[in-house]
Amino acid sequence: MADAVRKLNTAETPLYREAPNNIEAEQALLGAILINNDAFYRVSDFLKPDHFYEPLHRKTYEVAGELIRMGKIANPVTIKTFLPADEKVGEMTLAQYLARLAAEAVTVINAADYGRAIYDLAVRRALITVGEDMVNIAYDAPVDMAPQAQIEDAERRLFELAETGRYDGGFESFGDATKVAIDMANAAFMRDGHLSGIATGLRDLDRRMGGLQPSDLIILAGRPGMGKTSLATNIAFNIAAAYEPAQQADGSFTAANGGVVGFFSLEMSSEQLATRIISEQTEIPSSKIRRGEISEADFEKLVGCAQMMQKIPLFIDQTGGISIAQLAARARRLKRQRGLDVIVIDYVQLMQGTSARAQQNRVQEITEITTGLKALAKELGVPIIALSQLSRQVESRDDKRPQLSDLRESGSIEQDADVVLFVYREEYYLKNREPKPGSEEYLKWETEMNEARAKAEVIIAKQRHGPTGTINLGFQGEFTRFFDLADDSHLPERFD
Secondary structure (H helix, E strand, O other): OHHHHHHHOOOOOOOOOOOOOOHHHHHHHHHHHHHOOHHHHOOOOOOOHHHOOOHHHHHHHHHHHHHHHOOOOOOHHHHHHHOOOOOEEOOEEHHHHHHHHHHOOOOHHHHHHHHHHHHHHHHHHHHHHHHHHHHHHHHHOOOOOOHHHHHHHHHHHHHHHHHHOOOOOOOOOHHHHHHHHHHHHHHHHHOHHHOOOEOOOOHHHHHHHOOEOOOOEEEEEEOOOOOHHHHHHHHHHHHHHOOEEEEOOOOOEEEEEOOOEEEEEOOOOHHHHHHHHHHHHHOOOHHHHHHOOOOHHHHHHHHHHHHHHHOOOEEEEOOOOOEHHHHHHHHHHHHHHOOOOEEEEEOHHHOEOOOHHHHOOHHHHHHHHHHHHHHHHHHHOOOEEEEEEEOHHHHHOOOOOOOHHHEOOHHHHHHHOOEEEEEEOHHHHHHOOOOOOOOHHHHHHHHHHHHHOOEEEEEEEEEOOOOOEEEEEEEEHHHOEEEEOOOHHHOOOOOO
């Protein structure tokens, strides 16, 4: 025992390690801000009050920021009334300490360097906290937290830390939330089409939804043969093809238009998906591409399209039966490595839950999946388009247009979704009801068929921040392509 105590007291083993910090950098930066308020704007986009180690510096930076944003002067005189009057810093009063900070201030030019140093140290402190928590939980081994769950939790916290410099979530002031809302409105004003979200490339759908909104879970549902996968691939390609990166102040890139798309294809292989997209773009039927029934001119078209597609940021994961935890981990990784603006999942019913209890009950499993997808959309700040099947009860009705109650295991899907879209094509059902040629029914059927041919409906059955209703689109089955119908205002003048 005595030897152990002796070892603890040796110089090689420090009794206490202080968390990484640089008080002098904090003082220098605050002094620069108090002398010249322009210094605040050099660091305010990445440096938050929480990043300061010293509580008094944290409060000083917060108050100075509020004054400067209101257009007032922040200096040792104006700021001291908002700080605790009885606060002492060693032998100095608070007023003397603030005056000293200003007197020993650095130049504005160095402000960003000091701000970055403070930020980096705050991230290191947060990393230490995450690491300590990981070690403690791993030692304690709680019954309700499997090692896999701990890995996912640690990965989530590290992702948040990498993205925002903090991992704890917590409350956000209404002022910050308002600033985000104004920034979003400004981005919509600057973006093509003046949309607050990401444009799908389908005019009428964008008008009704304002584009795909960040952190929304969008359920796209339909019976087999309606074209829900085609619509999803059309939208994914349109977004990726329109991608225009814009560099941020910190050197990272964000999408000025379009976006980086992550496509989780649980049903089709990446090759099948690529064939669909190539068919849509070249207007060569996918059946002919697969069978090789193409001319030399067609082949040149295919090669040109393939070269163009090399450049677009559309990434496909073809893992079948992926779990919600695996999907979240891969999405986080893609966002860190390449960026990520939209996620598409084809389709929800092929995914798996994580917990053993959920896997025993399909409704509970779907609930876990949709809740997890909504949480992931919020965490990454991207829209998620999740495809879903509809129950067979649609087929037993005369009017086969889908309703919310037709969603399979519908409770949680309907509840968690911000937007529910249904794809419906009357042509599909009419084709299967062809009467005997030459009969009176046949003439009536032919009229209905001509009316419905190459047309589709996208029914917005639910939308949290917009109107519901039906959008009419064109559909070319041989190319699996949806397109906008001509606007009435752009049609040539007609004379009755």
